[in-house]
Amino acid sequence: MSPTRRPRRDTEHLLTLVVGLLLMVCPAIASAARDERAPAPTLVDCQERFAARPDEQAAVMCFYECAQVPQARDAVRRALISLGEQHPGNGWLALVLGHVEFLSDRKAAEAAYLRAADLFHERQDAEGEVLASINLRSIALKQRRTEEALSWTHRVGEVARASGKPDLLARALIVEASHLHDVEHDLGRAVRVLKRAEPLTFPDGTPGLQKQYLTLLHSISERLGWLEEATEASVRLAEVARSSRDLFSEARARHSLANLMTRRHLRDRAPETRAQALRMAREALVAARNAGVQQLEAKALRLIADLLGDSPEEQREAEELLRQCMRIAEELASDERKVSCLWTRAERRAHVDPVGAIQDSEESIQLALGVPDPLILALALRGRAQVAYLTQPVPKALEHAERALDAVESLRASQSDALIQAELFASWASDYHRLAGWTLEAGGATGKTALIDPREALSRAFAMSERMRARSLLDALAASHALAAVEETPKHKAQRDEVRGRLTAVQRKLLEPTRTVEQREAALRELQELERIERDLRPAPRQGAREFASLESIEQGLGEDEALLAFLVGDDTDTRGGFAGGAWVLAVTKSGTRAHRIPERALLTPAIALFSGLLERRDGSEAGAAAALYTQLLGPALAHLPAGVRRLMVVPDGPLHDLPFATLRQDADGPPLVSRYELSLVPSASLWRHWRQASVRPSGGEALVLADPDRSVRVSDARVVAKERMTVFAEAARAGALPEARREGRAVVEALQGTEVTPDLRTGTEASERALKSADLERVRVLHVAAHAVVDAEAPERSALVLAPGSEKEDGILQPREIAELGLQGALVVLSACRSASGAVLPGEGVLSLSRAFFEAGSRAVVASLWPLRDDEAADLVARFYQYLAQGLSSSAALRRAQLDAIDDGLPAAAWAGLVVLGDASLTVTPPREAPLPSLPLLATGALVGVLLLGLLGWRWRARRPQR
Structure with a gap:
């Protein structure tokens, strides 16, 4: 989340409230009242219009337009009261009187709105009753009477639904979404309710209704870090505002776009984005002043000050802008605006006036405590931490930073949707990176003098790392084991x-x-x-155990032959040149932990993308890049590992989720990493501990194998043979046959025959979604799926394994929401399907992949692919994997053996490195087989042949097999 991100609160200030209401009441007149090109009508004009058309809404709204001239306000008020006495049943007179009263007397305005609501109700005028109720809800919110505001929200919905009018239904949905956003801070439900209003608002809704919709959509999207959707909403808002000649909404759209560009600058840290953001912020300031909207003016002033550099000229300009910002905040009596001005001024003052900076940041926190928005408090606490890091002893700064993260976690807990929790949390991942890096630096890890105990620094940085990672998945697994599970009615x-x-x-x-x-x-x-x-x-996310794995517990839980590499891929510097935490790898073993610096995110992201492109060429051209990445990411960490380590558990972060670690190598012409170590990927150390501590299942069980599902309605129809296991959702309907997958399925059966795991092979139309859902999954030790997969990075919950339906009640599209309910109870899942380990990468949470859904279902380890697999190569690799798995090897050891066989056969890395083990690498499905002792003659013969061939085999890698 960007430090410049600011929530929109329409109820914060009188002008925002009134204009927002009028956009819903009469957008054409409200727009004209704000448009300098349209002079306000006189009181005489309005009286003449009303006399001619006393029952017409627009004729009454003329009086409010006239009241925009302060000198005419009292006369307009008296005229409306007089007309109301003459026309006691006219609800529009009471409504507009409320608008006029609100400009000076909020209590009188509420009385007028209440009368309007009653009059409209008596006349069964649904539009008027809805608008009066919306105004009463807004006043109640302004006075923090939230229960009363909720009752008015419900009334709006009831009246709108009873009317059946699309525009009123849209207004009611926008009001409900606004309540969820502004009061309950439940962003997931808010955006879902709001989206229901879109087809009622576009393309036929009034400009005012469209502006209300787009403004709220932008606000929710920005909070969730959906920068593209927020940008699109702001661009659309600007277009509607220009077409309706609405200076206020156009100014708001300009500020939103400037703020979003600032967010991009903080994310990408490119000089050109800073220049663009600064230019757009200055334009937003001009637009706010032209529209006469002080709240937007204060926001633009703060944004410009935040973007200015540290040169003397820019520093003086920033100080002046922030003085103006504070003055406007005082005039508006807006604590929220004052808080943002204060924390920005505090951060800029830190280098030149430490005492003043601390005072400003402390005052911002005290004010934020009184603002009914937890985001404001989190931002104020973040600013306090930044000031403390620049002005106070590091231990004090770390305490402030941890307080800020506590506030972030409160924000997360307020969401009723697990995915929204993860997306909201992702916006703050850089704060966790920053605090972990600050802590390691304080412990002397960067070579500076240690300011805190080095061991304490490692423990605290590791704790920050764990608090950031895969929280939603950890919650789900912990809750599934809770004794007091919430039963669904x-x-x-x-x-x-x-x-x-x-x-x-x-x-x-x-x-x-x-x-x-x-x-x-x-x-x-x-x-x-x-x-x-x-x-x-869906039931609300159940909060499971809040105990994250400590560094000590992980060290104690590791075997002598194991190491865990936890990566933190942050930025080296922030936009002001300060230390932003950097990027690190924590190498954890049973004997202790070391921290090593690695290249920052901005450098690793293009390097890994280039490496992936070279791998796709399948010509060995990636060798040099593999060696460079090894040196940058692993060299120092592996050099300090104990000699007996043979298994690496990698906790990736950021761009490293897409990196096939098995291919990295110490030298361009040397063997890959898989020749030295068993490898697995884990979302977090806490999850690794969760799986490792799970009870061991008794021997026996089944292996359910689904291979080459046939989606054809008529089985006799010939199907196209696919060359690759496809990755595009649109192609799911045209998924071709995978004949090699059938061979793969038979190989799995052959490998497991004679073991304690009984294979059950289903192919064609029998490899179905119904077969999987109806199987006795409590007995399944291995679930193997050799099929197409479709991955939708924009909508991860639409990703799926493509199976045969098996029933009219199924579609054959096995999606995450269905996978998570399978109940696999510690099984090994093998997904021989393209990109089943990849998908959208959410900062902190990790990859929203199909593999993740199987963990939610109870799997303990998943073997899956990072990229599309060729059908024949996948079949060969998986067949070898099962041969070793059937011998009692762990999942990581079996995959390593299979990959080494592929290397010996001369296959390129693209053919074998894409398959990875996720989760508990130590999981086995059968006891180790004891090979029979050979007879003495055979031993003698074997020894002689070994002596003769020793020289011939010297060229082969010495690390061809694991040392045991």
Whole structure:
């Protein structure tokens, strides 16, 4: 999350409130009242209009337009009161009187709005009653009467639904979403409710309604870190504002775009984005002043001051801008604006006036405690930590930074949706990187004099690392083992089942290739609505154990032959040139822990992308890049590992999620890392401990193997043979046959025969979603799926394994929400499907992949792929993996042996390095087999042959097999 991110609060100031209401009441007149090119009408004009059309809403709204001239306000008020006495049943007179009274007397305004609501109710005027209720809700919110505001929110919804009018339904949904956003801070439900208003608002809604929708969409999207959607909303808002000649909304859109560009600058740290953001912020300031909106003016002043550099000229300009910002905040009596001005001034003062900076930051926290928005407090605490780092002893700064993260975690806990929790949390990942780096630096890890005990620094940095990682997955697994699990009511479960049945039916439509473009678009819109309903019906995230793994517990839990490498990939410097935490790898072994610096995120991201491109060439050209990445990421850490370490558990971060560590090598012409170590990836050390401590399942069980699912309605139809296991969701309906996957399935069966695990092979139409869901999964020790996978990085919950349906009630698209409910109880899952370990990477949370869903289902280890697999190569590699797995080797040892065989066969890294083990690498599915002792003649013969061939085999890698 960017330090410049600021929430929009329409109820914060009188002008914002009134203009926002009028956009809903009468956007054309409200816009004209703010447009300098349209002079306000006189009182005489309005009286004449009303006399001609006393029942017309626009004629009454003329009086409010006239009241924008302060000198005319009292006369307008008296005229409205007089007309109200003459026309006691006219609710519009009472409503507009409320608008005028609000400019000077909020209590009188509320009385007028209450009368308007009653009059409209008596006349069954749904539009008027909705608008009066919206105004009363806004006043209640301004006075922090939240329960009363909620009751008005409900009334708006009831009246709008009873009317059946699309525009009123849209207004009601926007009001409900606003309440969820502003009061309950439940961003997931807010955006889902708001999205229901979109088809009612575009393209036929009034400009005022569209502006309300887009403003709220921008605010929610920005909070969640959805910068692209927030930008799109702001651009659309600017277009609507220009077309309706609304200076206020155009100024708000300009400020939003400037703020978003600042967020991009903080993310990308490119000089050109800073210049763009500064230019856009100055334009936003001009627009705010032209519109006469002081709140937006204060926001723009603060934003410019935050973007200015540290030269004497820029420092003087920033000080002047912040003085103006504070003056406006005082005039508006806006604690929220004052808080943001204070923390920005504190950060700029830190180098030149430490005492003043500390005073400003402390005052910002005290004010933030009284603002009913936890985000404001979190931002103020972050600013306090930054000031403390620059002005006070490091231990004090670390305490302030930890307080800020506590506030962030409170924000996270307020969300009722696990994915939204993760997305909101992701915006703050850089804060965890910063604090971990500050702590390691204080412990002397950068070579500076240690300011705190080095061991304490390692422990605290490791704790920060764990607090950041895979929180939603850790919560889900911890909650699934909690004794007091929340049971779903039969009624609620029936509702969910009904919605999921409708989802399946719609997805079956989308998978039919004969559908027209129009039919597919309609089905997609229906799918989006059903997905929102299904998300709302899910139980709220259950908070599991809050105990994260300590460094000491991980050290004690590791074997003598194991090491855990936890990466933290942050930035070296912030936008002002200060230390932003840097990038690190913590190498943890049973004998202790060391921290090593690695290149920062901005350098690693393009380097890994280049390396991936070279791997795809399949010509060995990646060798030099593999050696360079080894040196940068692993060299120092591996050099200090104890000699007996043979297994590495890697906790990746940021761009490292896409890196095939097995291919890295010490020298360009040397063997890859997999020749020395067993490798696995784990989302966090806490999850690794969770899996490692899980009880061992008794021997026996089944291996359910689903291979080459046939989605054809008529089995006799010939299917196209696919060359690769496809990755595009749109191609799921055209998924071709995978004949090598059938061979792979038979190889799995052959390898496991004679073991304690009984294989059950399903192919073609029997390799179905129904077969999987109806299987006795409590007995399944191994689940193997050799099929297509589709990965949707923009909508991770639509990613799926493509199976045969097996039933009219299934679509064959096995998605994360379905996977998570399978109940696998510690099974090993092998996904021989393209990109089943990849997907959208969410900072902190990790990869939102299909593999992750199987962990939620109870799997302890998942073997999956980082990139598309060729059908024949995948079959060969997996067949070898099972041969070694059947011998009692662990999942990581078996995969290592299979990959080494592929290397010996001369296959390129692209053919074998994409398959990875995630989770508990030590998981086995059968006891080790004891090889029979050879007879003495055979021993003698073997020894003689060994002596004769020793010289011939000297060229082979000495690390061809693990040392045991």
